[in-house]
Every structure is written in structure tokens, then in C-alpha cells.
Amino acid sequence: MTTQVSPEVSAVIDGLTADRRVASTDVFGVPQEIASAVEAAGFQSFIGTIAFAGQNSNGSFSVQFNVQNGGGFSSAWPQWAFSLAKDAVLANKRVWVGSNGDPFGSNLVFVLLFP
Numbered sequence: 001m002t003t004q005v006s007p008e009v010s011a012v013i014d015g016l017t018a019d020r021r022v023a024s025t026d027v028f029g030v031p032q033e034i035a036s037a038v039e040a041a042g043f044q045s046f047i048g049t050i051a052f053a054g055q056n057s058n059g060s061f062s063v064q065f066n067v068q069n070g071g072g073f074s075s076a077w078p079q080w081a082f083s084l085a086k087d088a089v090l091a092n093k094r095v096w097v098g099s100n101g102d103p104f105g106s107n108l109v110f111v112l113l114f115p
Helices: 007-016 032-040 079-091
Strands: 044-055 061-067 072-077 095-099 108-113
Touching: 032 044, 044 072, 044 079, 061 079, 072 079, 079 095, 079 108
Parallel strands: none
Antiparallel strands: 044 061, 044 095, 061 072, 095 108
């Protein structure tokens, strides 16, 4: 499953993750300046953990993403996002997921790992 992101959305994402000075140095969350920029760009974002990540016999990649404050989303994720989900599972890391709507694989626009 390949998720295509329009050039306009790609440009916004690149801008959100470009060089940016932030006042917050909290290593356990997203700096408010960046979270606000994501919201202003029209994306939703969620912090949580990956319950499982694997590949099905048909080649698709299944991921269960559990939101920090309750609830979870199980879906097929594109390979680029699955690779990060797998890394998060293996290293027991939390993730920050950005999406156009609920954080199902077809809606993902970014996946970032927390230290």
C-alpha cells in the first residue's frame, strides 16, 4: 500500500520539520511551537505507542497504533511508516504521528520517534 502525498502537503511537512528554533526543551513531548504549526497546517497529530507491527502474506504492512490518552487504530501502513513503527516496537519508543484525519495508514503524513 502506497500513500501518495501531494506536492503541496509535502512542502508543508518539509516546512514543519525544517530548521526551527523552539523555546521548549522538553524531551518527553512535542514543542508547542511545532505542535501549533502542525495544527495550523490542517493536520491532526497524536502521541502514542505501537502495539504491533508486521507484514501479511499479501505483502501489506499491519500496524496497531495506540494513542497516549486512550484508543487505538489498527490498519495497513505504507512501507515508509511501517519501517518507523517497527523501529519503535524494537526500541520501545513512543511515536508522534501526523495525519489527515484519524491516524490510519492511508491518512499518515509523518511518523516521528521520541528518544
